[in-house]
Amino acid sequence: MNTTGDERIGVVALGTTRTRGAVRAAAGARLLVRTPGLVEVHDREEFLAGRTASASAALRTTDQERVAPTPGGGFVVAGPASVRALDRDGGTLWELPHDPWHGAARARSVPAVSPDGRRVGVVVPVLEPDEAKAALVYDAEPDRNYTWDDLLLLDAATGEVLGRRQVRSLASAAVQSWSPDGGALVVSCWTAWQSWSTWWAQPCADGLPILGGTWMHALAGFLPGSRVLTQRYAEYVFPADDRDELGAYDLGSGDQVAALDLAELAVDPEDDEFFSAEVLDAHHVLVPGRVHPDGGPPRMRHWLLNADTLRPIGRLDYPVPVGEEVTALDDGTWLTQDGDRLHRWGLARTNTPESGAR
Template sequence: MSITSLSITAHLRDSVPLPGGAALVDGFALERRGGGSRRALLRHGRELEVYDLDELFAGERAPAAVFPVPRPEWERGGPSVSPDGSFAVFADQRAVRAVARDGSTLWEHPHDCWGFGGFHPHTGDEREPCPGPEHGSCRISDDGRLVWAHIASASAARNCREHWVVLNAGDGGELARLPLRSESSGSFQLSHPDGAHVGLGIGMGQDGVLLHWARWDGAELRSWGVNQELDRILADVHPGHPGFLTVEHGGADLRLHALDGTVLAERTPEQDEDEDPPCWDHGCGFVDADTVIASTLDSDGAPERARHWLLDARTLEIRGTVDYPDGPVDSYVRPLGDGTWLTYDDAYGTLDRWSTTEE
């Protein structure tokens, strides 16, 4: 059976130079919030630069805010910026830290060290990061009142080394915690558009992926895991859907889920009879409430065969491949949820925004 032949024309809406912007399409540098806010959080040396994407595409090249990085030696664990842009929170190797624009520490929530998979003495220069790729993550809630943080913190009673904690964004005080039976190599978090739920994806290397959702109502932390197979990566959420999108760890399929994890739709990549089976890349998501975009760059293996796909957002039926005006775009994709998506041109260092309509 031949691959879907229908092509859908992409129109270039914006193109701006943005050094380091590849992290927006192949990483966790894009932070979206309820109300339509989309910001790029880009680390450049000792500074975190924050760009409002709407302002950037409107011609404003200067960052909307710049935060000194509290521990420049630590390069893992993505930050989060408050909705009003007044402070940033960093998931450090040994603490969660809130920092003002002038670099002053607003508060610090210490935790056990991520390095070396656990508990070891620290000697010498405390600024020196310990070896190992392990790290946690943090996310400021859309109302700016809470910080959700994945931390290393032992609990002998439950035999858990890691926890998901809810902190007061004003002072870092702990409000609740969830013990996790995970051995993280890295994690990230997404806020659900309903403003209440937060998703946590924990990568554990060859041991798979854990996926949790939780809600803090001010008195009780309610949480549930939705990835019993340990192979689903949390990809995206959208205001037009009550649930979320995942991709299988090896790229075998995409799934649309209800918030409790129930599978609503599933799609495997299409292939030509004379080609190796393709796989979905990890970057995919909602272009808008009706459309999902996904790519098969890694399995295509050659720039001239790079493909981006548009799918129905409720059934995941494939609508067709994206036809770019100057030929295939060899980039991962990052949809913005407003009818557009991003790609990054490494050759020119530009962030490009596309849609299926000219306006």
């Protein structure tokens, strides 16, 4: 058994709230709560204090749509063949049609609204009339040929296309986010049989120049010092493709500045799984995973890492069972969900050799 990261790190229970749906963090100290057919936006502290009845904004949706809230109380909605913006009363501000998504009639990713609410990043598919110019052999829909997807930069107020950049993906899934200062847009696309590809771009007056990127790593979050955190999953798509790892890249130079082979945390590297990496604050990253100790039933564990080096600090010691879902709140606290119970946690101490005194 690998003992790296086995030191126990205490946590502090900061409250429990009942919730009807899946919860994720949104900019501006808000929470997005999604139940079948409905997306609600709540003030974070009000919701976690148990005052969950009144949402600041709500939108009826379908399973085919992906939704992002705007700072002004509206929404940007990606659908099967368009992107549209709604005001806080549900009125349509603009709609941008695009070619229908391949594979299924649903949007592949949530639009990314910039921190200042002025720009939107979105990945869209592109049909190619000439079969000889298609990006790859695509036989799921014989009447359609696609070339590589486009990453679009849109004006959030008008829907005008401010920048367009082709990215080498035919995405079945895509995740994207802006850096906290709004200076970079990072997008990760998963293409069947080609794994994840990730790019970071710098929106500017000249369009959407790509600053850098990496392959087989997906966006996980942002670290202090203009760094992006990525995660690689063992997909077994290629020979020797059996490694789960984290990587930190400098957004300016594109260089990898830190890495962690997650086998260091594993009990059984062949079977253990690592689901995500959540940036808690300027000093800590949380990694949830499922391990198989002593050949017994799988167990959920959460590890704390040093945000600068990605080295393990220890394993979080919870008083109740936790699952694989973790929602970081950007203030050093985080959420775990157990059925309809939403728990908020903080670190009991951070004065460790790896983290330094706080």
